[in-house]
Amino acid sequence: MQREIHVSRRQMLGAVSGTLTVGLAGCVGDDDNNNDVDNLVYAGTDDAPFQFVPDTIEVSVGETVNWRWGTDTHNIVVESQPDGADWPGHPEIQNTNHEYSYTFEVPGTYEYVCEPHRGVDMYGTVIVSD
Template sequence: MPRRRAFLSAAVVGVTGFSGCTGLLGTGDSSEPDGNVVELTGTNEFNPDEMTVQTGTTVTWEWTSPNHNIVVDSQPDDADWDGHEQIESSGHTYEHTFTVAGQYDYYCKPHQSTGMTGTIHVEEGEEEQEE
């Protein structure tokens, strides 16, 4: 993905001046997971906390630290996303395919008070195309 590479390069250039400050880039080899993946991180955040996908897209949540869950706060009237209210530990993954366009707000119950919230924007896609 050339666009992503360009972004990462820019990010590296951007933090070069701050010696020792690598927080933005995290501990892995990328700052944000590839594809439609949201990480539940050790800093008690959804990464990324906002994502836009098209209908029919499957989003995967990956627990990279323990004690998180996914509670649906609001969603379109005709959607029936249940989230994943069971609290899980590192290594767990959960996925959901969004078929109804609209905005989905969710949060992590244990860390709601510290702002662990996320939003998925689902746009009406064109006809589904499998490549």
């Protein structure tokens, strides 16, 4: 309900001022401008409020993945990870604008899910290569 109010307010702003709408879209990553942060994954966007965007990201060993909550009520629960890895994920549920980063040191495939939105397939994958 809160999200619906938020969206409709932004739609109203868009009707009033296209310039302002572009600025807001940039802030929450509706476009490809990621505010110069590398390896950025959104936990929900305005267009896809219950998805990780992108849902699969590939990085090299030693690189950091940055998650930014674009909508409310998401977490990151690790479903599977390579032997020897101990990624804890981010089980605490957080809301819009929360940020979380993790540096992956063990190569392999990491699969995670947002528990509140498991039922709508809010899954993500990090592929870490040597």
